[in-house]
Amino acid sequence: MTILPESRHALAQELCGRPVTSQADATARLTLAKDLLRDGHDALADALRDQVLSTFPDHDAARSDAMAQAMKRADFSRLADLAAAGLAHRPDDLELLRARGIARRRLGDLDGAIIDLRHVKQKNPSLDALALMELGRALSATKQHSEAIAAFDMAVAKAPNIHLSCMRRS
Numbered sequence: 001m002t003i004l005p006e007s008r009h010a011l012a013q014e015l016c017g018r019p020v021t022s023q024a025d026a027t028a029r030l031t032l033a034k035d036l037l038r039d040g041h042d043a044l045a046d047a048l049r050d051q052v053l054s055t056f057p058d059h060d061a062a063r064s065d066a067m068a069q070a071m072k073r074a075d076f077s078r079l080a081d082l083a084a085a086g087l088a089h090r091p092d093d094l095e096l097l098r099a100r101g102i103a104r105r106r107l108g109d110l111d112g113a114i115i116d117l118r119h120v121k122q123k124n125p126s127l128d129a130l131a132l133m134e135l136g137r138a139l140s141a142t143k144q145h146s147e148a149i150a151a152f153d154m155a156v157a158k159a160p161n162i163h164l165s166c167m168r169r170s
Contacts, residue, residue, distance in 0.1 A: 008035050012044045020055040030061055037069070045069075058089040067099055076106040094120050098131050105134045113138040121151075129159035 012032055020026050029048045036045040046069070052062040063086050070079040083100035090096060101116030117135040121127045127135075136151035 008032060008039060009041055009044065012036055012041070012048055016044070016047050016051065020051050023056070026052040026056055026059060026062065030065060033065065042069070053085075057085065071099070071102075074106075076103040079103040080107060094124050098127070102131060102134045105138045110138045110142050114142065114144075127154075129155040132158065 015029060015032070020029065029052055033045040033048040036042075036048070046066070049062050049066045049069075052059050053066065056062070063082060067079055067082050067086075070076070070082060080100055080103035083096045083103060086093060086096040087100065097116050098120045101113045101120060104110075104116060105113035113134065117127075117131055117138065120131065121135065132151045132155035136148045136155060139145070139148035139151060
């Protein structure tokens with residue numbers, strides 16, 4: 001059964017007024033949130049996801065979707081908050097630590113970014129190019145040039161054109 005976009009919007013508004021009652025309800029709301037994003041109703045999708053996270057703070061799919069949207073929108077404050085909340089439940093989660101490190105660098109918390117991204121790099125030597133570029137930028141800004149150059153070199157080795165995309169987004 002297909003739900004028309006205007007019906008999805010009305011359903012989501014109704015659900016926002018009700019508590020999340022179960023994991024199945026949470027899954028249904030996340031599915032609806034994805035449809036709402038496709039329809040251009042980002043704020044309503046965020047509200048549904050936030051409801052799921054307030055009821056189930058360790059809900060991986062809700063946190064992952066919310067973090068992906070925050071990254072896409074360059075909302076690094078929200079990304080940092082989501083990652084920090086996730087780390088409260090999963091302190092050893094390298095993906096959450098990576099996301100918080102990237103967000104911290106973008107928000108100007110260079111020391112925090114370096115701590116997070118160095119830890120991820122130590123635990124996961126195959127750290128992705130974006131995270132390595134962010135680590136390199138934070139190290140460079142704090143005058144740790146030799147380590148910054150090594151991070152930049154590793155990033156370019158993993159993704160030879162990364163410097164072009166990162167120059168556009170810095």
